[in-house]
Amino acid sequence: MDLAPKQSKPADSSVLKSTAESRLKNFMHEVTGRALVMMESATHNQQGIAMDLVQEAFISLHKSYADKSTEEWYPLFYTILNNKLQDWRRKEARRAQPFSFFRKVSLDDDEFEVQDVVDESTPNPFEFLSQAVTADEIQDAIAQLPVRQQQAFTLRAWEGFDTQTTAQIMNCTEGSVKTHYHRAIQGLRAALSHLNPNLGGSSK
Template sequence: MPTQRDFDKQYLSMNHFLADIEGRAFRMAQIATGNRDDALEIVQETMMKLVQKYSHHQATEWKGLFYSILNSRILDWHRRQSVRNRFRSWLNWSDDNNDEIEDALAQHPSNSNYEPDAKLQDAQFMTGLTTALGALPLRQQQVFLLRVWEGFDINDTAQIMQCSSSSVKTHYARALEKLREQLEDHQ
């Protein structure tokens, strides 16, 4: 039977895990939604769901579970947006509150030894990458971010996204091709 000490240890471990993952998850959600507030809400919902439903699982399982929940939340957001956009178009409403996408990727650590030209080139590349990632179809975007940013292998990515390994390979290859085309000026 678990003791209070076991619960405290699990609680601290979960807090550390969430603190470690929140920045990357936020960037993924922001790229997927193009909206800071929606991204924050999605990440918060994902964290709550993980704690409520899966905190009793082994800590080694949390990362895969977290990204599976995050992926579901992002897909749900896109479905809701699709319905809202349909209603707006039927009613001829416009969204006057189009927020600009912040450069979420530009928050990478900078090296003070860089020359100004190198810093400018890095900033331009990161802006281009953010734009190119945002333009990818959602499945390609999510596969790319899970594989490259989070380091999941093909099978784990397939499990998180609830699709086949061959589908992950296809989406990843297409994402790389499109990103290379979009970013060829930055080589």
């Protein structure tokens, strides 16, 4: 009788691959809609570009992080997506400015932070802006915000990331996230106040 301890068989690589692909399919089903809304707003409604950015982010996620848990995928995916968006924006800025490849292209004002901004909560955007405002009206108002304000608001209010995680995804300081988020809330309330007077023009 063989008394030697039995060695557990390593999981078959094809099974692991199939499991990862199944998880990715479910993950894509869950986040694609919101990610596309974010990218369409950030690219001024260029739906083809938005779809390409989202698809490229999914491919990179699966290629580099297939072994990570689904929960870990959320910040990783949005970090990859943010990087691809910023690369696209830099290319567009250089295309619009001849010889700009000789100098650094500045896209945002992350270095400017409003001091003493309260770290506001992450409300459900529909509760925050009242049932009197439709999803399309919210989306249109978000699209009018500067890109970094769009990102800060959607990552916090829609995806529910905290300030620290949002800062990591956006590759900026927590102070910048607070500033962008604070201004986004002010901008949305001002843009939608004609639809619901109770919103007012301030987040205070």
